[in-house]
Amino acid sequence: MIMGANISKEFFENLDEKQVQQCGIDLKVGTISKLNGTGCIDYSNNDRVLPEYVEIFDSEKDEYIDLEPGVYIVKVADKMSIPEDMAGFAYPRSTLIRMGATLYTAVHDPGYIGYPAYALHVINPLRIKKYARIAQVVFVATKDSNGTYEGIYKNK
Numbered sequence: 001m002i003m004g005a006n007i008s009k010e011f012f013e014n015l016d017e018k019q020v021q022q023c024g025i026d027l028k029v030g031t032i033s034k035l036n037g038t039g040c041i042d043y044s045n046n047d048r049v050l051p052e053y054v055e056i057f058d059s060e061k062d063e064y065i066d067l068e069p070g071v072y073i074v075k076v077a078d079k080m081s082i083p084e085d086m087a088g089f090a091y092p093r094s095t096l097i098r099m100g101a102t103l104y105t106a107v108h109d110p111g112y113i114g115y116p117a118y119a120l121h122v123i124n125p126l127r128i129k130k131y132a133r134i135a136q137v138v139f140v141a142t143k144d145s146n147g148t149y150e151g152i153y154k155n156k
């Protein structure tokens with residue numbers, strides 16, 4: 001079952017009412033980075049390498065950015081703390097899709113705490129203004145989870 005927003009808003013600090021949707025929470029843009037170099041993904045994580053992130057926008061100090069088609073990494077400005085018996089799934093806002101851009105997102109694990117990062121695929125040129133709401137996250141109850149998230153992205 002998807003949690004109603006009156007439950008999931010408790011997983012965030014400093015939310016604005018505008019972010020509280022019917023069954024999800026809208027997430028704001030924090031920073032935007034370009035990718036530089038080659039990533040490496042393997043089985044054990046021993047050889048895991050993330051490409052260099054070159055920050056090109058920060059909602060704290062910039063008003064807007066005009067993005068050309070390409071792939072960028074967006075770090076959201078909202079910190080979430082997911083309970084041990086829930087998981088989160090983030091989607092692009094439909095407004096973003098209607099402008100010819102989308103997000104690629106993964107599972108938000110039980111026990112995860114932090115500011116998620118998503119890949120933003122800009123297909124049609126796009127202006128993003130500071131703290132734009134670009135994603136919506138929904139939370140579901142998990143049954144019999146195998147522990148909580150303790151990986152390298154926790155508290156980042």
Ligand SMILES: O=c1ccn([C@H]2C[C@H](O)[C@@H](COP(=O)(O)OP(=O)(O)OP(=O)(O)O)O2)c(=O)[nH]1
Nearest residue numbers: 105106107108109112116117118149151152153
């Ligand atoms: O699009 C997403 C989805 C999730 N997360 C956060 C929440 C999630 O709990 C955490 C780790 O995600 P995942 O388990 O997919 O990471 P991994 O690549 O398997 O890394 P690890 O080795 O730390 O498990 O990252 C994001 O930042 N972006």
